[in-house]
Amino acid sequence: MADISLTASMRSNLLSLQxxxxxxxxxxxxxxxxxxxxxxxxNPSSYYTAQSLTNRASDLSSLLDSMGQAVQTIQAxxxxxxxxxEFANQAKAIATSANDTSxxxxxxxxxxxxxxxxxxxxxxxxxxxYKGVNLLEAGQELKVVxxxxxxxxxxxxxxxxxxxxxxxxxxxxxxxxTANTAANQFNVSTxxxxxxxxxxxxxxxxxxxxVTSDIANSNAKDFDTLVKxxxxxATEYTTTSANKFTLKTxxxxxxxxxxxxxxxxxxxxxxxxxxxxxxYSIVEGREEFTENLINVLEEGADKLTLADMxxxxxNMLALQTRQQxxxxxxxxxxxxxxxxxxxx
Numbered sequence: 130m131a132d133i134s135l136t137a138s139m140r141s142n143l144l145s146l147q148x149x150x151x152x153x154x155x156x157x158x159x160x161x162x163x164x165x166x167x168x169x170x171x172n173p174s175s176y177y178t179a180q181s182l183t184n185r186a187s188d189l190s191s192l193l194d195s196m197g198q199a200v201q202t203i204q205a206x207x208x209x210x211x212x213x214x215e216f217a218n219q220a221k222a223i224a225t226s227a228n229d230t231s232x233x234x235x236x237x238x239x240x241x242x243x244x245x246x247x248x249x250x251x252x253x254x255x256x257x258x259y260k261g262v263n264l265l266e267a268g269q270e271l272k273v274v275x276x277x278x279x280x281x282x283x284x285x286x287x288x289x290x291x292x293x294x295x296x297x298x299x300x301x302x303x304x305x306x307t308a309n310t311a312a313n314q315f316n317v318s319t320x321x322x323x324x325x326x327x328x329x330x331x332x333x334x335x336x337x338x339x340v341t342s343d344i345a346n347s348n349a350k351d352f353d354t355l356v357k358x359x360x361x362x363a364t365e366y367t368t369t370s371a372n373k374f375t376l377k378t379x380x381x382x383x384x385x386x387x388x389x390x391x392x393x394x395x396x397x398x399x400x401x402x403x404x405x406x407x408x409y410s411i412v413e414g415r416e417e418f419t420e421n422l423i424n425v426l427e428e429g430a431d432k433l434t435l436a437d438m439x440x441x442x443x444n445m446l447a448l449q450t451r452q453q454x455x456x457x458x459x460x461x462x463x464x465x466x467x468x469x470x471x472x473x
Contacts, residue, residue, distance in 0.1 A: 149452045153445065166434040179430040186426040188277040189419050196416040198260060199273040203285060203409045206264035207402060209257030213250050213265075213290055214398045220246040220297075221391040227303060228384045233377050236384075240300040243387070247292045247299060254290040264405065265290035275415045283415075285408045288401045295394035302383040 166172045166179065220243055227239035257265045264271060269287030288294070323342050341362055356362075 153452065157445065164434045175433040179433040182426045182430040185277060186423045189423050192274055192277065193416065193419050196273060196412055196419065199271055199412050200409065200416065202259040202262050202264065202271050203405050203412065205257050205259040207405050207409065209253050209265045210290060210398050210402045212253050214395060216246050216250050217391055217395050217398065221388055224384055224388045224391060228381060228388065231379065233304065233379065236303055236379050240303050243300040247297055251291050263287065267294060273412055283408065283411055290398065290401065295397055297390055297394055300387060303380055305378040305380050
């Protein structure tokens with residue numbers, strides 16, 4: 130107050146005490162927050178530089194999440210390729226078995242198995258998506274951004290891993306069927322080769338015969354006569370519509386085409402796996418780099434703002450000692466003024 134006068138020593142000690150208290154407040158704030166720079170007032174250069182580093186680290190952290198999801202998307206496609214490859218190898222084994230037999234019934238059984246495998250391949254190709262992106266479908270793509278200004282990225286294009294994309298066709302061509310109608314007579318208008326199959330129907334039943342020798346039945350012999358002569362030998366039994374004769378010929382060339390198509394499909398799948406594997410490694414590598422860069426940025430920001438807790442604790446102890454000494458000095462200075470009272 131203006132109308133109260135303090136001695137020079139008291140005023141000096143009071144100012145020192147105030148400065149000490151200010152330093153104690155600042156040190157206490159550093160100890161409580163763990164930072165030596167808590168606002169732009171403390172150190173504008175360090176504060177804004179650290180904030181810039183922290184903001185970049187935050188932006189990269191959000192990109193890091195998308196990279197992780199991209200890795201999962203590629204992994205889902207890779208799992209699909211592995212499963213499809215296994216089915217393709219299974220389809221090849223089935224086609225090879227069909228190629229090794231001359232029995233119509235066995236080939237038809239293999240045809241059913243082969244076509245079922247193709248259905249499973251289409252199912253896997255359709256179900257290999259992750260969060261709405263399926264890299265085993267044509268036209269799909271995955272874009273992975275690696276930096277905060279989006280100037281660095283990777284686009285992974287989808288591959289058609291369905292039977293259509295792999296150029297795999299059904300087994301319908303493995304057996305050639307030629308149907309003729311007659312009541313009780315088998316008329317041969319062309320030459321049938323040994324090993325071919327022919328069927329005769331009576332009502333709702335059908336008996337299957339195999340040709341045992343080349344036929345050139347220009348005299349149109351009775352069906353039963355051909356059976357008696359051993360040219361036609363009954364081998365199987367099934368049911369069909371009435372009065373139909375069906376020649377079923379195993380087409381070895383078509384089976385071989387299917388085997389070749391499956392082999393090409395497996396090669397194509399391996400190429401897909403190689404491409405996706407390379408993309409997987411790229412994204413995974415950038416993900417690891419980004420994690421390390423985030424750590425560098427955060428460490429850099431911390432070096433600019435974090436306080437040395439050991440140093441600040443020592444400062445607090447020293448300031449508390451200084452405060453106590455200042456209080457004692459102020460007390461001594463006031464005693465000098467109080468000595469005036471002894472005159473009265």
